[in-house]
Amino acid sequence: MPELPEVEVVKQSLKKYILNKKLLRIIVKNKKLRFPVPQNISQRLSYLRAVKVKRVSKYIVIKFANHFFLIIHLGMTGTLHLIRKKNKLMNSNLSFYQSKTLPKKHNHIFFYFGNFSIVFNDPRRFGFIKLINGEKNLYKYFRKLGPDPFKKEFNFKYVKNYLFKKVKNIKNILIDQKFLSGIGNIYASEILNYSKINPLKPSGKITNDEIIQIIFFTKKVLKRSIKIGGTTINNFHSIKGKTGSYQKEFRAYDREKKRCKNKFCPGTILKINISNRSTYMCNICQK
DNA sequence: CCGTTAACCTGAGAGC
DNA sequence: TGCTCTCAGGTTAACG
Numbered sequence: 001m002p003e004l005p006e007v008e009v010v011k012q013s014l015k016k017y018i019l020n021k022k023l024l025r026i027i028v029k030n031k032k033l034r035f036p037v038p039q040n041i042s043q044r045l046s047y048l049r050a051v052k053v054k055r056v057s058k059y060i061v062i063k064f065a066n067h068f069f070l071i072i073h074l075g076m077t078g079t080l081h082l083i084r085k086k087n088k089l090m091n092s093n094l095s096f097y098q099s100k101t102l103p104k105k106h107n108h109i110f111f112y113f114g115n116f117s118i119v120f121n122d123p124r125r126f127g128f129i130k131l132i133n134g135e136k137n138l139y140k141y142f143r144k145l146g147p148d149p150f151k152k153e154f155n156f157k158y159v160k161n162y163l164f165k166k167v168k169n170i171k172n173i174l175i176d177q178k179f180l181s182g183i184g185n186i187y188a189s190e191i192l193n194y195s196k197i198n199p200l201k202p203s204g205k206i207t208n209d210e211i212i213q214i215i216f217f218t219k220k221v222l223k224r225s226i227k228i229g230g231t232t233i234n235n236f237h238s239i240k241g242k243t244g245s246y247q248k249e250f251r252a253y254d255r256e257k258k259r260c261k262n263k264f265c266p267g268t269i270l271k272i273n274i275s276n277r278s279t280y281m282c283n284i285c286q287k
Numbered sequence: 288c289c290g291t292t293a294a295c296c297t298g299a300g301a302g303c
Numbered sequence: 304t305g306c307t308c309t310c311a312g313g314t315t316a317a318c319g
Contacts, residue, residue, distance in 0.1 A: 003312060034295070034314075058313080076313055077297080106297085124296045126313060168290080177314085184312055233312070253312095275291075278310085 002074045004149065004182030005225035007058045009244065010080055014060065014118070015053040017082060021113045022049050023064070030108040034075060034128040037109065041131055044068055057145050057181030061138070068131055069138050075126025081119045145181040149218050154180060159211050163203040170206055171199035171274050174214075183218065186231060186253045189280040191217045193252035196262065198286045199272070199279050224249070252280040260285060 002010070025046045031037035038044075045064055052063035060072040072080075109120040109129065120129070132138050147153035162179055163170075173179050174188040183191070192199050195213035197206070206214075225231060230244035247254075251261045252269055260267035260282035267284030 006312075073313085075296095076311070103298095122296095123298065124311090124313095126296065128314095172290095175313095186312055231312075276293095 002058060002078070002230075003184035003187050004055075004058060005187075005222055005246065006230035006244065007060060007074065007182075008055050008226050009230045010074070011053060011055040011060050014080060017116065018050045018062070018111075018113060018118065019053055020049055020051065022047060024112045024114060027110040027112070028108070029110070030125075033108060033122065033125050034073070035130065037129060038131045041070075041129070044131060045070065056142055057148070057177060058184070059142075067134055069133075069135075071130040071132060071141070072120070073128050073130075075122060075124060075128070077124045078120065078122035078127030081121060083117050083119060085115050085117075145177055146179045147181065149180055149182055149222055154215065154218075156208075156211055156215065159215060160208070163206050163211070166203045168203050169200045169274065170197060170203050170214075171279055173203050174218075175277075180218070182222070185277050185279075186250075187218075187221055187225070189252040190221050190250065193260070193262070193280070193282060193286060194221065196282075196285045196287065199274060199281050201287075252282065255280060 023045050026042040028037050028041070044066075045068060048064040048066055048068075050062050051065050052061075054061050054063075058073065060074075062070040062072070064070065072078075074080075103123070106121045106123045106125075107119050108122060108125070111118040111120075120127070130141075132141055147158065163173065166173060168176075171188050171192060174183050174191065175185060189199070191214065194217040195210060197210055197214070225244070225246040228245050228249075231246040232243040233247060255269045256271040258269050260269060262282065262285050265282060265285040267282040267286075269280050270283050272279050272281060
């Protein structure tokens with residue numbers, strides 16, 4: 001599921017509910033996620049306040065009062081849900097990947113906070129949670145990640161230097177978390193369509209103007225998506241709660257054979273395969 | 288060190 | 304209907 005905008009929206013929503021709230025306990029229904037859920041996680045975190053909730057790359061990081069950090073990664077299909085005790089209603093506004101029923105069998109972890117709880121649901125179980133002790137280890141855990149697209153480290157000099165030393169197509173660079181953290185398969189296609197760059201173009205041949213375009217549209221696309229709640233695929237309507245709507249603004253992704261939306265461009269969107277992942281591009285304006 | 292491939296999972300949708 | 308096949312927003316261990 002989730003690339004930077006989706007994780008950011010989930011984080012903002014989660015933060016509203018749990019910041020400075022005391023976690024009572026954690027019930028693990030299924031510890032077989034991408035990595036096994038830590039054994040003693042409930043003992044470690046029970047009766048502690050969540051003092052910070054932030055996003056690092058595609059991870060959600062919750063700092064607890066004892067300097068333990070809980071890391072949540074949603075993988076492809078992970079979602080968080082709010083359950084209020086009284087009416088037991090599933091509120092979907094922490095969720096992006098929606099099946100029509102949201103099978104309970106994929107509710108793997110329950111975080112109980114007094115009069116509500118947060119559930120981690122993940123059909124494919126590519127997501128995981130991890131516990132990290134202290135700021136130093138947190139830093140260590142994330143040290144291989146490239147800069148966040150909204151930080152000033154993501155600038156012309158950095159990009160130019162990185163592209164120059166790699167021999168790789170630009171699409172694969174964009175989704176490489178070591179280069180830049182947060183972009184995945186959807187937004188890579190979107191950014192390159194806005195920037196009018198062929199996803200297969202070797203990084204070393206990207207011009208200075210194109211670098212400026214990439215930086216500009218990366219921020220623009222991600223910001224816009226966050227603003228309208230991210231991208232939701234497999235929507236459903238029966239349960240209250242917000243879903244994202246960036247999928248309505250897709251220009252390339254999932255638009256095979258449709259017209260390119262760039263101004264005055266008569267092109268058509270092609271679906272091509274790059275490293276076994278679908279990539280969408282205009283056959284005319286993306287050079 | 289590098290880059291590429293396979294693997295980890297379930298479910299939706301297409302085609303027959 | 305129901306079967307089989309392909310594909311899906313991510314990461315990383317294993318390999319050459």
